[in-house]
Amino acid sequence: MRKQPAIFLDRDGTLIEDIGVLGDIKDVKFFSDTVSALKKLQSRYKLFVITNQSGVSKGLVSLEQVGRINCCIDEALKKEGVNIESWYVCPHQRNENCDCIKPKSKFVLEAAAKYGLELDGSFAIGDHPHDALTANDMGVFGLYLLTGHGARHLGELPAEKLAFHRLGDAVDWIIRHPAGHKDISRQIELGARLIKEGKTAAFPTETVYGLGADAFNAAAVSRIFEIKGRPQNNPLIVHISKIEHIEKIAAIIPDKAVSLAEYFWPGALTIVLPKRNEIPDIVTSGNPTVAIRMPANPIALELINLSQTPIAAPSANAFTCTSPTTAEHVREQLGDKCDLIIDGGACRIGVESTVISFTGDRPLILRPGGVSIEQIESVIGKVDTLSTAVRAAESPGMMPNHYAPRTPLALVSEITPNIAQASDVGVILFKPVAGIFHGPVEILSADGDMAEAAMNLYAAIRRLDAMGLRQIVSTKAPDTGIGQAINNRLEKAAGGRSI
Ligand code: TXA
Ligand code: MG
Numbered sequence: 205m206r207k208q209p210a211i212f213l214d215r216d217g218t219l220i221e222d223i224g225v226l227g228d229i230k231d232v233k234f235f236s237d238t239v240s241a242l243k244k245l246q247s248r249y250k251l252f253v254i255t256n257q258s259g260v261s262k263g264l265v266s267l268e269q270v271g272r273i274n275c276c277i278d279e280a281l282k283k284e285g286v287n288i289e290s291w292y293v294c295p296h297q298r299n300e301n302c303d304c305i306k307p308k309s310k311f312v313l314e315a316a317a318k319y320g321l322e323l324d325g326s327f328a329i330g331d332h333p334h335d336a337l338t339a340n341d342m343g344v345f346g347l348y349l350l351t352g353h354g355a356r357h358l359g360e361l362p363a364e365k366l367a368f369h370r371l372g373d374a375v376d377w378i379i380r381h382p383a384g385h386k387d388i389s390r391q392i393e394l395g396a397r398l399i400k401e402g403k404t405a406a407f408p409t410e411t412v413y414g415l416g417a418d419a420f421n422a423a424a425v426s427r428i429f430e431i432k433g434r435p436q437n438n439p440l441i442v443h444i445s446k447i448e449h450i451e452k453i454a455a456i457i458p459d460k461a462v463s464l465a466e467y468f469w470p471g472a473l474t475i476v477l478p479k480r481n482e483i484p485d486i487v488t489s490g491n492p493t494v495a496i497r498m499p500a501n502p503i504a505l506e507l508i509n510l511s512q513t514p515i516a517a518p519s520a521n522a523f524t525c526t527s528p529t530t531a532e533h534v535r536e537q538l539g540d541k542c543d544l545i546i547d548g549g550a551c552r553i554g555v556e557s558t559v560i561s562f563t564g565d566r567p568l569i570l571r572p573g574g575v576s577i578e579q580i581e582s583v584i585g586k587v588d589t590l591s592t593a594v595r596a597a598e599s600p601g602m603m604p605n606h607y608a609p610r611t612p613l614a615l616v617s618e619i620t621p622n623i624a625q626a627s628d629v630g631v632i633l634f635k636p637v638a639g640i641f642h643g644p645v646e647i648l649s650a651d652g653d654m655a656e657a658a659m660n661l662y663a664a665i666r667r668l669d670a671m672g673l674r675q676i677v678s679t680k681a682p683d684t685g686i687g688q689a690i691n692n693r694l695e696k697a698a699g700g701r702s703i
Contacts, residue, residue: 207322208250210289211378212312212338213242214330215255217352218371220277222331225259227269229276235351237372242286244375248382249326250289250319254311254338260295267295289319306330307337312344325382329374333360345384347374350550355649355656358552364502366549369663373530377547391546392503396510398543404428406520406534407507408548409499411472411556411574412527412662413534414443414517415542416507419453422484425516429486431541434523439489440516441474441557444498445508453496453514455480460584461562467583470500472553472574476561487516493563503548519556520545526607526669526697529554529662554659555689560587572688574658607662609669613676613697623677630668632661632678644671654687661690665697 216222219242221233242251253274259265274291281288292311296302303310316323327345328338331352338346348354348367361367368374381387395405399416402424406415415431417424419442429436442453447469450457454477461475479494488494499505508515519527520534520542528534531547539545558573560580567587569577580587611630616623619637623629627642635652646664648657668676678694681687 209325210250210321212328214335217331222352225264227265239284241372241375254292256294258297306334309339312339336365399511403543405544407546409504410501411553413520415520416515416517419514419516425486441495443515445505469498472557474557474559572692576685608697628674630673630676
């Protein structure tokens, strides 16, 4: 009989909400997409749950209690038509150095032997870096969820691991990419071939998805403007994969620009410098300057590398619309227009790069973004910033009403009873607030973490925008660090509206 691949699922924060130590069945709360996601998988995969319950060795819950709860969850899933083949529980704490704790492969190997599993082509899914690395050495491909503790531990996740907002998103990715990392490699190779042929490819970066073309091919770059419906007076960022390639693009590179590149690249910082003649005018909208960035996302770096040319890329959204932070967002707006969309999961930063210009007397921030102004000043000292109005003239893409949803969005300093009671008003909050809301609410971070809020911002705006609401209202983030980038995008989405 042909061996079957498997999916190894984490329990808390993956299938059900993570409430810490779970001792009572009445505290089990499934995520809304758990059943539908698992149903999609089971025709092809055997499903297993591997869960670490360190509360057992801490004496907070008994192994029997854990067993009873797992049994109840298993029965609830069975009733919905989902069959979990077997449950594995590690009852230890990390310092006990047992063999069964994730990411170790003991349970996976046990399951493979007992059920005749094909581990190449199998996946592990969970909301902790250890889940995503489970049996990595055995060829199991791990996917990371931003549910549960996922957002909090994102900094510990290796760069090459893919992250997803929800279990359903990870499952959809598996269905499109059954060969896991081999499928990613194939997509990157195809993307590089298309770029070399003068075509376009959308790809993930750590900030937002980009729509790329060969930066030295004017005809290819002009396709980007057509696809996005973007006016040609709005210049593009040229993406490179090696810091020294900056010399192929910029004519003059001041010392402070070198310091920033060395410190923040690869990363969410774009540096505007005088351009070399070889860069086609269409890339820079005829400007004598060019914007350059080395992204950190390994898929983006590999794509640029294999393409053997710098890639000019704006965000992969229709002009003036909200930027995409998942491949699905790109498909919704540009699906039938670009030649390829490489799906690398959710963008980890979620707002665009910071743009800094070195073409005047002093370094000037043109757009706040993923690297904060405080971080930049800690490397090169004081920089100038412009008011939004002046910025609009200086940097053509900085026009107000960029990043806008179709539903009118307004900024508020507090949520009034009128807002909370309107069922046709969607609300964006940066952390949970007390009160009863009659309309839909998007809480960008359960513990008010602004990096997490940035990562969730555009997806939340899109979800609310799809609901046919009369209005979206958003509070503002604290105006420091990445909060400045968040507020900048919200102000543009609001187009000056506030109530
Ligand atoms: O994070 C990002 O920067 C993403 C990813 C894909 O890298 N890209 C992105 O591109 O946001 P785009 O085209 O949506 O925004 C580029 C910004 C625009 O505001 C544009 O005006 C500015 O960079 N820019 C580009 N070239 C410039 C130049 N020569 N002088 C001044 N501003 C420039
Ligand atoms: Mg978990």
